[in-house]
Amino acid sequence: MTHAQHPGSLTPLEKALALLLDGLAPVAPRPIPLATAQGGVVAENVALRHRLPLYDMAVVDGWALSAYDLVGASSYAPVMLAVSPAWVDAGDRMPEGCDCVLDTAQVETAGAMVHVLAEALPGQGVRRAGGDLKEGQSVLQAGEPLRAIDMMVARTAGLDTVPVRRPRMTIVTVPSATGDAVTAHMIAEEARHGGADITVIPAPGRDAASIAAVLKDVTCDLLLTVGGTGAGRSDAAISALTEQGAQLAHSLAVQPGRTAAVGQLNGSPVIALPGAPDQALAVWWTLGRPALDHLAGRSARRTLTLPLARKISSGPGVADVVLLQQADDHWMPLAIGDLSLQHLAQADAWLAVPGDSEGHAAGTPCAAYLLRDC
Structure with missing residues (x-):
């Protein structure tokens, strides 16, 4: 059972966040293989070394032609070609001297005779060299998380690795009375989506000694405990953190989540989250996520x-x-x-x-x- 506290005895949210971020710097970037980089925050702008595509490229299947040779062509006044045009598939390099692609319905062939039944504009059915990306253009932006579409662009650009910041986050779970760990799993997924490398360590018991035994061996960029922050007889997370030397502000002016605590332990930020999902989420959104974003060097969330x-x-x-x-x-x-x-x-x-x-x-x-x- 938790006891009601007067707002004046609670640590304001702004003060709690300042304590959490005091002296905190973004983690060092490291090159991550592109295959495992999704969700990580890009550490620096990544510019294209060459244009894309490298050459004029057909984007539809059809006949490669010169638009200049087709002026005035229509079904009533077909243009007869002296030379049979080249066929291209989508993705093929455009033949020299060709700047448009017409489909089969617009070109008739009868033996060696070729009639074109429609005009075309230069560039029709064609992606010009550099039409996707210019040489030197940034394809990945510093401070932004890598999305699936960013991964596709990076692969197209031929990138093998990406400079990414991935904070190491450890979650110590205090066993709940029901034995489940749904809150810890939820926070872990939130943090993983935010670009963190996650380690989840269950404490062997709810008592302070069991929790402290796990905490003393933890090394990470951001430490979270989940559960055991209230005033119940078996709530011992705050005592365990204090025994390990954590400097904490306990009881926060945020609702839900008043029993949470924030501070520093061995130079790393620490957040003690309540075990209830709604309370843990509220504290994670208002304090945990900003701390993780700061460590990852992420731009302000939209x-x-x-x-x-x-x-x-x-x-x-x-x-x-x-x-x-x-x-x-x-x-x-x-x-x-x-x-x-x-x-x-x-x-x-x-x-x-x-x-x-x-x-x-x-x-x-x-x-x-x-x-x-x-």
């Missing part, structure tokens, strides 16, 4: 700004996490400070109402972080 469909009311002194669903061109608040699994499944975005605000009136434009951002 938000979508829409007006509120109805008012959001928030208590003073505590940052309330709000789940939102997009309804036409508005944000519809689903839940404020109490995030059920149903609302988590339905939500399209989230935002945090600052502790010094009492909420937002209906119609207020609000920037929210997308939960379904692909």
Whole structure:
């Protein structure tokens, strides 16, 4: 059972984040094989060494021709060619002197006679040399995570490795009363999607000694514990961290997630997450994700700004996490400070109402972080 705390006794969210990021620098980049680089954050701009394509290339199957030779051609006035044109498949290099491709319906052949039944524009059915990417053009942007489409561009450009920042993140899981680890799995997937290399270590027990035994051997860029942060008789994560020398701010002014703690352990940032999924997510979104993004050198995450469909009311002194669903061109608040699994499944975005605000009136434009951002 947790005890209610006055907002004045809680660590403000902004102060908690500052403590977490104090002295923190992005991890060193390293070349990662392209096959395993997806999701990692690009460490530096990667420029193309040569143009793509290297030469004029057919993008459709058909007859390679010169548009100049076809001026005035129509089904009523076909243009007769003295020389039979070359056939090209999509992806073939265009023959010398040809700048367009016509399909079979526009060209008739009868023995050695070839009639063209339509005009064409220069470049029709053709991708010009350098039409995809220019030499020296950046194909990967520093600070951006590698998406599937970025991987395709990199492969097309002939890249074998990519300079990526991959923070090492360790999650120490405190056994739950039910024996499951759904919260830890969820956070691990969130962090993996954010570009981290993840190690999950289960503590052998819920007591401080069992948790501390695992913590003393951990070396990583970001440490998370999941579970055991409350005031229950078997909650010992905070005691274990303190025994190992962690400098912590415990009890945060964020709802849900007040029992969480943040700080430093052996020079690395540490976050103690509650075991409940909604509380862990709220703290992860507001503190864990910014810390991981900072370590990865990631650019600011994109938000979508829409007006509120109805008012959001928030208590003073505590940052309330709000789940939102997009309804036409508005944000519809689903839940404020109490995030059920149903609302988590339905939500399209989230935002945090600052502790010094009492909420937002209906119609207020609000920037929210997308939960379904692909």
